[in-house]
Amino acid sequence: MVGFAMLAVAAVALAIGGIVFWLLIVVGAMLMMAEWCDLHRIDTRQKRIALFALSVPLAILSPLASGASFFTLGLVVGAFFFVAAITRRVDVARGILYVGLPALALAFLRTGENGLFVSLWALGLVWACDTAAFFVGRSVGGPKFAPTISPNKTWSGFVGGVLAAAIFGGAMMSWGLSPWLALLTPLLAVVSAMGDLYESWLKRQAGIKDSGTLLPGHGGFLDRLDGVVPVAPLAALAVIGVGALA
Numbered sequence: 001m002v003g004f005a006m007l008a009v010a011a012v013a014l015a016i017g018g019i020v021f022w023l024l025i026v027v028g029a030m031l032m033m034a035e036w037c038d039l040h041r042i043d044t045r046q047k048r049i050a051l052f053a054l055s056v057p058l059a060i061l062s063p064l065a066s067g068a069s070f071f072t073l074g075l076v077v078g079a080f081f082f083v084a085a086i087t088r089r090v091d092v093a094r095g096i097l098y099v100g101l102p103a104l105a106l107a108f109l110r111t112g113e114n115g116l117f118v119s120l121w122a123l124g125l126v127w128a129c130d131t132a133a134f135f136v137g138r139s140v141g142g143p144k145f146a147p148t149i150s151p152n153k154t155w156s157g158f159v160g161g162v163l164a165a166a167i168f169g170g171a172m173m174s175w176g177l178s179p180w181l182a183l184l185t186p187l188l189a190v191v192s193a194m195g196d197l198y199e200s201w202l203k204r205q206a207g208i209k210d211s212g213t214l215l216p217g218h219g220g221f222l223d224r225l226d227g228v229v230p231v232a233p234l235a236a237l238a239v240i241g242v243g244a245l246a
Helices: 002-016 018-039 044-062 070-087 088-113 115-140 155-174 181-207 228-245
Strands: 142-148 152-156
Touching: 002 018, 002 088, 002 115, 018 044, 018 088, 018 181, 044 070, 044 088, 044 115, 070 088, 088 152, 088 228, 115 155, 115 181, 142 155, 142 181, 152 155, 152 228, 155 181, 181 228
Parallel strands: none
Antiparallel strands: 142 152
């Protein structure tokens, strides 16, 4: 039920766009940053500094302010250096980029030309990959993909996820998606899987099972959005590249 509720909230906010979608991005990003700090055992003072620093570019990301612009990107990078200098912990500052760049990318995708459509493509390929990987991995099984990092992941699930994303990209192309973006879809699915694996590695390093407890049965927001984190910035760059070729 929690998963369906999250999907419904995200779908409604994405469809409405504007302030509503920005608010969802802000809430999600702040919760992810808090989980990042907990994952790296950051003390309360440094955690507050990181959250404060991230809140600045997130505020400017508002449609009523600068929005998804190079200025906002500069603030994200500036927040990274600020947190690194104040806390003297690069692992804390990395969280600013880990959370801030996907937030900026999602806002950019939604507010650009055909924003709703390309946003659905970027998020949909991650959901297609994750869903297929789960069900194919459970039903087919077989050799483990990365047993020392995430024992439950299998090669069959990985291949099934990438194929599902490729099919999704093809379907989106029939509805008007650029052939270049459709071609990139399975590659971004691989990136999504790597993002999932990286977050599993972070949790293994921290010796925990889930990044948080806010989502009963689903862990934390980092757990649910680990594939979106690397895909969103690359999808935004892909859209910019395709626009430049047009």
